[in-house]
Amino acid sequence: MAIITVKLSQLRLSPLNSRRVKPSAIDSMADDIAAHGLLQNLVVYEEDDLFWVFAGGRRYRALKELVKRKKVSNSDLFPVEMRTKEEAIELSYAENAAREDMHPADAIRAFAGMRDIGMDPSDIAARFGYSESHVARMLRLSALNPKLIDILAKDQLTIDAAKALTLTGDHAEQMRVFKASNGQAHTIRRMLTEEKLTTQSGEFLFVGRDAYADQGGTITPDLFSQGDGGYADQPEIVQELAEAKLDALAADYRAIGWFEVGATISQPYDLYNKGYLYPGEREPSETEAARLAELDAEMEAIAEAEGEDSDRIEPLMAEREAITDALRFYNAEQKAIGGVALWIERDGSLGKRIYRAKAEKKPKAGGAQGGPAPLYPNSLFADLTRIKTQIVQEAVAADPALALDIMLDSLAGQLLHGAHSYQMAIEVQAKTVTTDVPDELMATSDVRPVEDMMATRFASIPAQGRFEAIRAMSSEDKMALLAGLVAMTVDGTVFAGGCPGQRHHQFEQIARASGVDVAARWSAPIALFDKMRRAALIDLLREECGAPSAENCATIKKKSDLAVNVSERLPAHWLPAPMQIGAFDQPEGEADDFDPDMDDADSEAEDMTDEMA
Incomplete structure (x- = not known):
């Protein structure tokens, strides 16, 4: 065994190298060599006046990449360790078999230390041969309780469970939940979010992040979700805002003469049993007709020039649909016998269905015009x-x-x-x-x-x-x-x-x-009232205990406190x-x-x- 220096032009990749699949992250390896130099020798054997690399294939490819970048030249000398061709097969296998990725716990500690001295994820990734996304994931996990990182190092905590534990930044809570869940990722996630509402839920999307924040609502970020996903820490704020927004929309429909209007968080269970009420359609005005003709001509020209899937067609089609939707209408007679059901869809949009309501059904005593909202979801x-x-x-x-x-x-x-x-x-x-x-x-x-x-x-x-x-x-x-x-x-x-x-x-x-x-x-039990809407709880008190009791409890701000009060006021055996x-x-x-x-x-x-x- 001897260390000699040879020109890069004299090196070739040996066919005896055990790693046959082209290794990844060559660019990152090249960055690392450019920053730190060749820290580990290539291992070669000599044949036909050339030196064949059988250990260090990634480093050899990285050097060739640096030649393309004009950072090194083929005439530059590099140290290599000489071996015999007979040793090449065994040593090549031994090197590749022994090599393994850094343990996640070591990566978390190492990357956090580099971040703390001012390196950003892209620098760390470039210098040490990892992808930037991998470095970012490890840095997110550095928010874990140090004791949990030690447990991760002993392979007594999975990466998925560690990710779930980042849903809280409280180190004591992380440890408590880890012990209570037996380290099961799905159980950890459920325990840390059971009293919260995902920001991808229909109710939260309907209310909006800004409106929720304006009421003092906070969000626990999910560090491993796509985008800015997380969990609303005060779901009662979301529910109250959603109900208020729905009630305002329902009031708008009542104001224009609809006989019956209902607005609920979820789609009414009996909606399928209600008959449809179909709108009439008026002729477009001269202005509308002219614009429709313009839109049709413009879309046809774009389709011929760019194809029917052109992105420019979509906004024009949306404008056309908006004009044609405005041509459909319900007259006063239809509104006098018609009902409107409003609810929140899973994507946060407003669900709506117009139906034939039964005019012979009068609003219940004490209920709002258009009928009371359902008591039970x-x-x-x-x-x-x-x-x-x-x-x-x-x-x-x-x-x-x-x-x-x-x-x-x-x-x-x-x-x-x-x-x-x-x-x-x-x-x-x-x-x-x-x-x-x-x-x-x-x-x-x-x-x-x-x-x-x-x-x-x-x-x-x-x-x-x-x-x-x-x-x-x-x-x-x-x-x-x-x-x-x-x-x-x-x-x-x-x-x-x-x-x-x-x-x-x-x-x-x-x-x-x-x-x-x-x-x-x-x-x-109290859980029954916790599952009911705030407005439904007040209506229930009004029916069972009278208006004074309902008005008294309507001032209670917290939904959980209101549920307790309703439970205590209802008659025995209710x-x-x-x-x-x-x-x-x-x-x-x-x-x-x-x-x-x-x-x-x-x-x-x-x-x-x-x-x-």
Whole structure:
């Protein structure tokens, strides 16, 4: 082994080099050599008066890059370490196999130190052969608690989990969440954002970052998201601003004569059941017609010259659509019977639907013109009916005679009277009805899912030989088994976006026959009121406790404090309307004739749903 100096022109890349894929970041390596010199010798063997590089291929390519940049010349001398050709294969493999990237924890510490002495990410990347984006990621992670960087160095913390922990800059909180989450990235992200609202949500985009900041709202940045993504730390501010903006828009529509206007955060669950109201169309004025002709001619000329996908066509098309939209209108007679539904889309835009409202429905007493806003959001409405379903299932499971009647009614309705399965309150296809709801909504109840109780009581029934085991059961156990299995198929859920129908009417009959006292099995927890809109809480107080109580609580600024006050003021054994027995009753004639495809069903049950919402 000897160190000699040779001209760059005498060097060649050896075919024996184990690294066959062309290495990346040659430009960065060249920058590093230009800044610091060749810190590590090339390793070569001699053959045919040339020196073949078998270790240091990236450095050799970087030197050739510097020749192109006129930073070095082919006649410049460089030190090389001489080896025999026999040694080349083994040593080339050993060098490449031993080389590995810097550990992320080391990179975080090293890059942070260089930043602290004044180097920016582009300098660090150029001098040390990394991409600038990689350096930037490591610098973001330097915001971690130093103890967590030590844990990362021991490979006891993943990079994804480390990224999630940067959602808080509090080192103590980072450590607490790391321990509580067992280092799971998705759990960390959920724990640090469960009381926050993403800035990519429809509500936040609808309100706008500036309006939120003007009210004192702060944002926790997500350092690893695209753009300026993050989380709003005060979601109640976002909700209040969104509701205020929606209410102002609704007032504008009421002012021009619409009979019914509703503005909600999410799309109304029963909107599909409302008939469309189509606008008329007027002829364009001379000015409008002339401009439309100009736009058509201009777009046609651009398409011929530049192609139909030219960027210049889009703004012209937008202007044309704006003119044609202005030609469509609703007259005073249509507004007098029409309704407007407003909501926030997922992209933050305003959703709108014009529909035929029922003029015979008058505004409820104490409600704003155009009808009151829904008390319960779609998802909460669905959860409340799931809780009610659980309680009724429990009662059916305890009453075998009722379970038998329910089963016979369902079979007779389908086989003798031609009813459809979706109109029945039980699923005879033996499909378990899911009644999962958030734990916080069950905090005040000890109701257990029927399937859990069945799994415990009848655990001894084998999968193989099940029929023989059931044949051998006592009549009492058979009836208990029947009751439990029928109970598991009973379903009174009104799904988010759905509308009560005949199935829910039948469910109310079952609930009434069971004799269950829903209020004895469940009472409203604080979480219920936390999930309701501020305006809905005030309306609820007005209905249940009177106007003075509602006006008194309307001055409470914090939504969480308002929820507590509403909870304390409501009468004992109060139940949300969707959970009351009989909530979805229909007159028998209308229930029998129920058609789920009708656009304009005029039923007492629909009135009940509007009142509860």
